[in-house]
Amino acid sequence: MRVTVGRHTLFLGRVSGIRIGVHVSWLVLFGFVTLMVASGFTSLPPPARYALGALCAIVLFVSVVAHELAHALAARRFGVRTASISVFLLGGIAMLEEEPATPRADALVALAGPAMSALIALVGCVGLLLGGRFAPAGLRDATLILAAYVTLANAALAAFNLLPAYPMDGGRVLRALIWRRTRDREFATAVAARIGMSCGVLIVAAAVLICAATHELVFGWYALLGTFILRAGWSHERAFRRARRVRAELPAAA
Template sequence: MKHSLRIGRIAGIPILIHWTFLLLLGFIIYSQVLRGSSTAATLAAVGFVLVLFACVVLHELGHALTAKHFGFVTRKITLLPIGGIASLEQLPDSPRQELLVALAGPAVNVLIALGLYPFVSGAAFAVPDIGRLTTAQDFVSALFQLNLTLALFNLLPAFPMDGGRVLRALLSFWLDRLRATRFAAGLGKLMALAFVFLGC
């Protein structure tokens, strides 16, 4: 992807960050200044976003390393303000392989959430306000909740999201790949329209 900066390499896979990610950090800092937050609160909010996107990298590595297990190469992982993209040179043709590769990313977020669960507060399921992470427990609780949210959101059966790929893989056990793809893509369009309607 053009206009991306390489920030490292993990398991031989280049990790890139798109320039628009800097706009997200700038927006967070600007929002904190507008609400009169302290420097510590502003740094906590920025730090939280960076840690959350580290979880996104781990999510994408889940896909990439599972694909590597089946002999598929991931050219790069790119971070965007809306998430991450693992760019595979070739997608698995086997329904079983595609199913496991698609599930691997959300599974990583579930494992992170399980690891954080013993340390979360009683308000772990409240809507997190990353601008008011006043304690370490607030930080951990928000990270716990957002990892669960990432897992569940990505499992929505809307192609080309992970859930859509899971659906296509399951359908491919009974249908040819083209019909399975058309069904999953059609459901994805219906879900997108539903979200637009609900957001109006």
């Protein structure tokens, strides 16, 4: 395995020619998932419970990479290359070298990720069914826990990414629909970004309320994600307004 280092990102190698990297912030998620899973299995001896937690964190990493690879391979079908995939604290990013050229391509590239996650969740369900029957007695519990984690993690990845919160996948599908209707990609991006910002505010508010009600800091992760969506939406919105202002000023300057 060839490992190269980018800006705070360790590149582990290539899959289908696409560089796969892990950002340093993912280590926080790795530690967090390991501790969360381990704390749910206090009946196991500490080495076994932390090993299980670490395995679940790695399963989540592989699941996120598979989700992003699905985006990248769908983009490739429409002639768009992907420079790299990075996994960080809040999920994964496929760095497409350009935007898909049509609303249809944009929507299909966006839907490919959740479709892959849903497919892996189904595989996890099959693992749950078969693991209970065929796994050796000593490995049955660990097999079932891992299969349950694969199912839940990927179902959550599919469902959460389908929220209409641009730049998440559901928001990109929404943008493609508006783009198709208005034939104006910039305007569609600005509308999707505004809706995304509203979703971001709701996610932050819900996360803070749930944190306060349950005293479970795990929901703080959702507040971070909501802030990320809010910030991304704000930057797209601002870029749209700036481009429109420049265009409006051009005739006067000529």
